[in-house]
Amino acid sequence: MELARSINKARAAVRSLPKPVGFVPTMGALHAGHRSLVERARVECASVIASIFVNPLQFGPNDDFLRYPRSFASDSEQLEALGVQLLFAPPAEHLYPPGFATTVDVGAIASRYEGALRPGHFRGVATVVLKLLDALEPDVLYMGQKDAQQTAVIRRMLVDLNVPCTLVVAPTVREPDGLALSSRNVYLDEAQRRAAPSLYRALRSVASAIDAGATDRERVLAEARRELEPPLREAYLDVVDAVTFEPLDPLHAPAVVIGSGWLGTTRIIDNVTVEKVLCPV
Ligand code: AMP
Numbered sequence: 001m002e003l004a005r006s007i008n009k010a011r012a013a014v015r016s017l018p019k020p021v022g023f024v025p026t027m028g029a030l031h032a033g034h035r036s037l038v039e040r041a042r043v044e045c046a047s048v049i050a051s052i053f054v055n056p057l058q059f060g061p062n063d064d065f066l067r068y069p070r071s072f073a074s075d076s077e078q079l080e081a082l083g084v085q086l087l088f089a090p091p092a093e094h095l096y097p098p099g100f101a102t103t104v105d106v107g108a109i110a111s112r113y114e115g116a117l118r119p120g121h122f123r124g125v126a127t128v129v130l131k132l133l134d135a136l137e138p139d140v141l142y143m144g145q146k147d148a149q150q151t152a153v154i155r156r157m158l159v160d161l162n163v164p165c166t167l168v169v170a171p172t173v174r175e176p177d178g179l180a181l182s183s184r185n186v187y188l189d190e191a192q193r194r195a196a197p198s199l200y201r202a203l204r205s206v207a208s209a210i211d212a213g214a215t216d217r218e219r220v221l222a223e224a225r226r227e228l229e230p231p232l233r234e235a236y237l238d239v240v241d242a243v244t245f246e247p248l249d250p251l252h253a254p255a256v257v258i259g260s261g262w263l264g265t266t267r268i269i270d271n272v273t274v275e276k277v278l279c280p281v
Contacts (some may be wrong), residue, residue: 019137021048028071030159106157113149125150148271184268193263199260232262237259242273
């Protein structure tokens with residue numbers, strides 16, 4: 001596996017790889033969720049490239065940028081073992097030169113839920129993803145359903161800015177008790193870790209109700225909230241359109257049930273999709 005720290009070196013290396021090139025952007029601290037994206041790209045693409053970049057632009061002043069887990073040596077070993085041909089890991093000053101001022105604002109989708117709790121977060125995400133796509137010119141971009149709103153934001157950006165790259169969204173990888181894998185799970189103490197899967201239970205309760213034909217939003221959400229287990233405190237729980245992230249009222253399929261909860265100073269997020277049933281039995 002080749003390691004590139006500069007855009008020029010990375011771009012030249014990617015241009016010599018067989019196409020299609022699949023790209024998995026990450027912030028490192030790799031877990032089985034990240035690995036599933038690389039494995040999927042390996043199956044679907046002739047070449048696989050990845051990036052590790054803890055993007056300062058997507059962290060707010062109260063976010064965990066400084067304490068975000070970093071494990072470059074082990075991450076890069078894992079990527080190499082998975083068959084990644086090129087790892088792009090630029091220093092922040094290289095992606096954001098002195099005087100950097102241009103950002104990508106994706107509009108309404110980026111303003112709700114995660115966007116409301118983390119002002120400027122999706123501007124940072126969209127900007128860095130566009131810069132990475134410009135630097136690496138991959139054919140296929142692999143992202144996780146775990147960050148559903150992020151995928152909606154990036155899809156909007158790819159369409160709006162004519163970016164010639166296909167987005168593939170891969171399923172969320174979970175712990176046996178249902179908790180979605182996340183680099184931030186290492187922050188949880190024992191009691192918090194025990195309560196964490198209750199978020200997924202609440203999401204599934206909403207999804208089953210919609211599957212069963214329920215349309216009363218407040219009632220369904222109130223019922224699901226009973227699943228949330230202290231010390232987990234709800235940050236949001238809602239049912240939204242997968243493309244616009246606008247809340248659905250009355251409820252119907254298809255939809256994405258999204259949720260987030262605080263465990264101490266750590267916030268976890270998750271979601272479950274509800275597909276439209278074409279032939280109800
Ligand atoms: P991150 O390193 O948190 O920026 O995540 C890098 C990519 O991995 C993003 O596309 C995430 O959506 C994806 N990802 C994170 N957690 C999971 C998971 N549990 N299952 C599948 N993909 C994930």
